[in-house]
Amino acid sequence: MIELTHLTKRYRDVDAVKGLNLTVPAGEFFGFLGPNGAGKTTTIKMLVGLLKPTSGSVLIGGHDVSTDPLRAKAILGYIPDRPFIYEKLTGREYLMFIAELYGIDMKTAAERAEEYLAFFDLMDSEHALIEGYSHGMKQKLIISGALLHDPEVLIVDEPMVGLDPKGARQVKQLFTDLCRKGAAVFMSTHSLGIAQAMCDRIGIIQKGEVIALGSMDALRRMAKRDQENLELEDIFLELTGDTNLERLGISMEHPAA
Numbered sequence: 094m095i096e097l098t099h100l101t102k103r104y105r106d107v108d109a110v111k112g113l114n115l116t117v118p119a120g121e122f123f124g125f126l127g128p129n130g131a132g133k134t135t136t137i138k139m140l141v142g143l144l145k146p147t148s149g150s151v152l153i154g155g156h157d158v159s160t161d162p163l164r165a166k167a168i169l170g171y172i173p174d175r176p177f178i179y180e181k182l183t184g185r186e187y188l189m190f191i192a193e194l195y196g197i198d199m200k201t202a203a204e205r206a207e208e209y210l211a212f213f214d215l216m217d218s219e220h221a222l223i224e225g226y227s228h229g230m231k232q233k234l235i236i237s238g239a240l241l242h243d244p245e246v247l248i249v250d251e252p253m254v255g256l257d258p259k260g261a262r263q264v265k266q267l268f269t270d271l272c273r274k275g276a277a278v279f280m281s282t283h284s285l286g287i288a289q290a291m292c293d294r295i296g297i298i299q300k301g302e303v304i305a306l307g308s309m310d311a312l313r314r315m316a317k318r319d320q321e322n323l324e325l326e327d328i329f330l331e332l333t334g335d336t337n338l339e340r341l342g343i344s345m346e347h348p349a350a
């Protein structure tokens with residue numbers, strides 16, 4: 094469903110991503126972790142077609158993001174870490190606008206917009222301009238917009254930032270439901286607790302290269318410490334060879350219950 098082949102990005106004198114090979118099948122929840130500057134956002138921007146790879150390719154549902162971008166993007170949902178949103182629209186207008194871009198018929202669009210606005214408790218503000226929304230409210234709207242067309246592939250960069258515990262729980266539920274319906278979810282996060290709780294497989298990237306890939310059990314074996322209770326935090330430290338989580342920009346906060 095998502096297929097990266099020898100994916101490489103070089104910025105002038107920085108090799109940000111070095112020959113990444115990775116496949117995320119339909120129905121898998123994949124977690125992408127790594128220290129600050131490891132190459133996560135660069136990878137994600139290439140996945141969604143915002144950045145041209147120096148070499149290598151990205152296939153989304155079999156469609157090459159570089160050569161067949163419209164087909165690839167039609168089945169893709171993307172939630173960026175620093176979202177852009179049209180502040181002069183109302184919440185409902187924004188969702189209807191996004192629905193139109195994806196070619197969803199207006200009746201279905203109105204029903205889905207209503208479902209998401211109600212799910213996220215945004216009905217009281219649906220006719221207010223987005224510029225008056227809080228950060229968390231904007232985040233919920235962006236997530237709703239990314240899910241409106243029922244994407245087959247969801248790419249998410251740090252989704253829980255700015256959400257309160259209830260919002261974070263709702264978002265986790267939406268992502269998990271989408272995955273159960275058969276979508277491939279690719280999520281970058283600094284929260285090891287969230288990755289451990291939600292992801293079927295985890296990839297750890299460091300200096301542009303994947304240094305570990307697999308289920309929690311597989312990662313425990315790679316860290317050569319296959320105690321059942323070994324947490325992702327221990328594995329991450331063992332594999333990245335660093336001992337200071339703060340320096341790595343990693344949080345072990347546990348996902349909101």
Ligand SMILES: Nc1ncnc2c1ncn2[C@@H]1O[C@H](COP(=O)(O)OP(=O)(O)OP(=O)(O)O)[C@@H](O)[C@H]1O
Pocket residue numbers: 104105107108109127128129130131132133134135136342
């Ligand atoms: N536009 C750019 N021009 C030059 N170098 C860049 C650019 N964007 C990123 N880089 C470099 O590429 C490398 C990977 O950066 P990237 O933002 O992909 O890392 P990241 O894993 O997302 O980091 P973080 O967790 O801090 O967000 C870093 O060395 C960064 O300095």
